[in-house]
Amino acid sequence: MRYIYMPLAxxxxxxxxxxxxxxxxxxxxxxxxINVDGFGEDTGYVKTAxxxxxxxxxxxxxxxxxxxxxxxxxxxxxxxxxxTSKYVTHNQMALNFGVYVTDLVYxxxxxxxxxxxxxxxxxxxxxxxxxxxxxxxNTLLKKLETNINNKEEMLEILADTYSSCSAFLNExxxxxxxxxxxxxxxxxxMYIASSLTNEHLVNSENKIEQLVIDQKLTFDMLWQVMxxxxxxxxIAALMSEMSGLVRAFDRxxxxxxxxxxxxxxxxxxxxxxxxxxxxxxxxxxxxxxIQTIRYNFVK
Amino acid sequence: MRHILAITLxxxxxxxxxxxxxxxxxxxxxxxxxxxxLNPYIHDGSYQAAIMSEGEEAEVxxxxxxxxxxxxxxxxxxxxxxxxxxxxxIHRNIxxxxxxxxxVRQWDxxxxxxxxxxVTVRIPVRKENNENPTIGCVGVFFGLKEK
Numbered sequence: 001m002r003y004i005y006m007p008l009a010x011x012x013x014x015x016x017x018x019x020x021x022x023x024x025x026x027x028x029x030x031x032x033x034i035n036v037d038g039f040g041e042d043t044g045y046v047k048t049a050x051x052x053x054x055x056x057x058x059x060x061x062x063x064x065x066x067x068x069x070x071x072x073x074x075x076x077x078x079x080x081x082x083x084t085s086k087y088v089t090h091n092q093m094a095l096n097f098g099v100y101v102t103d104l105v106y107x108x109x110x111x112x113x114x115x116x117x118x119x120x121x122x123x124x125x126x127x128x129x130x131x132x133x134x135x136x137x138n139t140l141l142k143k144l145e146t147n148i149n150n151k152e153e154m155l156e157i158l159a160d161t162y163s164s165c166s167a168f169l170n171e172x173x174x175x176x177x178x179x180x181x182x183x184x185x186x187x188x189x190m191y192i193a194s195s196l197t198n199e200h201l202v203n204s205e206n207k208i209e210q211l212v213i214d215q216k217l218t219f220d221m222l223w224q225v226m227x228x229x230x231x232x233x234x235i236a237a238l239m240s241e242m243s244g245l246v247r248a249f250d251r252x253x254x255x256x257x258x259x260x261x262x263x264x265x266x267x268x269x270x271x272x273x274x275x276x277x278x279x280x281x282x283x284x285x286x287x288x289x290i291q292t293i294r295y296n297f298v299k
Numbered sequence: 300m301r302h303i304l305a306i307t308l309x310x311x312x313x314x315x316x317x318x319x320x321x322x323x324x325x326x327x328x329x330x331x332x333x334x335x336x337l338n339p340y341i342h343d344g345s346y347q348a349a350i351m352s353e354g355e356e357a358e359v360x361x362x363x364x365x366x367x368x369x370x371x372x373x374x375x376x377x378x379x380x381x382x383x384x385x386x387x388x389i390h391r392n393i394x395x396x397x398x399x400x401x402x403v404r405q406w407d408x409x410x411x412x413x414x415x416x417x418v419t420v421r422i423p424v425r426k427e428n429n430e431n432p433t434i435g436c437v438g439v440f441f442g443l444k445e446k
Contacts, residue, residue, distance in 0.1 A: 051349050051351065051355070051356075051357035051358070052357065052358045052359075052360075053347045053349075053357070053358070053359045053360070053439070054359075054360045054361075055343075055345045055347055055359055055360065055361040055362075055439075055441065056345065057362070058343055058344035058345050059344065060341070060342070060343055060344035061343040061344065061345070061443065064341060064343070064443045064445055065364060065367065065443075067445060067446075068366075068367065068443075068445065068446045070446065109445065152338070152341070155341050155342070156334065156342065158344065159334075159342045159343075159344035160330065162344050163326075163344065163345075163346040166346070167326070167346070207366075210365065210413075211364065214364055214365065214413035217362040217413055217414065217415055218362045221360065221362065221415075254413070254414075256388070256389065256390070256412060256414055259388045259390065259392045259394065261394050261395065261408075264409070267368070267409065268407070269368055269407045269408060269409050270394075270395070270406065270407060270408040270409070271408070271409050271410075271411060272363075272388075272394055272408055272409070272410040272411065272412075272414075273411050274388075274410070274411065274412045274414065275412075
């Protein structure tokens with residue numbers, strides 16, 4: 001009798017593992033638990049939280065930040081969609097998945113529909129290459145094509161596609177690819193922003209330098225996540241490639257004091273006022289490092 | 300035949316014991332109920348949602364940039380009690396407390412300097428229901444305004 005039920009027990013286990021992931025974990029996201037040491041002084045308070053997330057920079061956020069600088073569209077800065085054939089390893093594909101999503105959103109914010117279609121195809125190739133086709137509903141990318149003239153809808157579809165891919169990679173225990181995609185998207189955003197200072201600029205230059213330097217805050221979070229996965233050879237290689245940028249960012253000190261919130265009647269929003277001092281002297285060094293890293297990602 | 304019956308029985312037990320996948324459930328909920336509330340702000344594409352139960356607390360760390368207009372929205376499943384959230388800066392200064400602002404679930408803000416903020420979300424415990432805490436999807440979302 002017990003021999004009859006042995007296969008049943010195995011079947012049961014298999015069924016549970018396959019169809020019931022919530023037996024072991026209730027939720028996952030591309031945001032990972034954080035080491036909160038150093039965030040203020042409230043460690044006791046922090047330790048009571050059951051779930052802690054870092055909201056890492058997405059290609060969508062980076063593109064909006066760049067668009068909000070008020071500088072005209074610069075297509076020559078984007079990675080050529082025809083470069084997809086160069087990316088053969090999963091790591092290269094994940095990095096350039098992030099790069100292409102940033103490029104697509106950037107083009108989309110400037111309503112460059114033909115360019116967007118070319119980037120959509122490039123993203124599709126990266127999705128297929130990474131084996132994520134099952135995660136990204138095919139209709140999602142088709143929907144993107146149908147809604148290419150509707151900016152709000154297009155951004156929503158892209159956010160959905162992006163989060164589906166991140167969730168899929170995490171569920172497949174391929175966290176390093178999620179991180180690689182994040183890094184790729186972030187570096188592309190930094191590359192576009194920092195390159196804008198070379199051309200078409202006079203008045204906005206300080207704003208760009210400020211945005212690039214302020215990304216230290218984001219980078220610190222990204223670096224912490226990467227450090228937690230440094231046992232992975234691809235992540236270790238990526239971290240080594242970015243070590244020059246770490247050194248440059250380490251020279252930046254951002255200090256805030258006297259936070260205060262007031263309501264702006266005109267904008268109908270709350271304003272977080274603070275005295276901040278940031279040293280932007282290292283901008284040239286950060287820019288140089290970003291140019292090198294980005295060159296290595298897309299070559 | 301007995302095997303088929305046994306497998307069917309086991310499948311029913313598994314389905315009853317194990318709730319549907321929380322991630323998938325949360326994603327459907329988030330898409331329909333949370334993201335649209337960010338409008339006219341553009342969702343930043345970041346997905347911070349999890350299944351939480353009464354009495355639990357979650358924290359989200361986020362970098363916000365100078366001069367950008369943000370909408371923070373804390374989204375909670377209808378089955379859950381009212382959610383409370385506090386936004387604080389790196390020095391533990393409280394920037395916003397939903398309990399002191401009519402238990403709203405969103406906060407629009409613009410930092411005049413780039414900085415990291417922390418959003419602490421708490422699901423209060425319903426006293427009458429302590430032995431069977433309600434569980435549901437809770438998400439923290441950010442939108443940015445395009446200039």
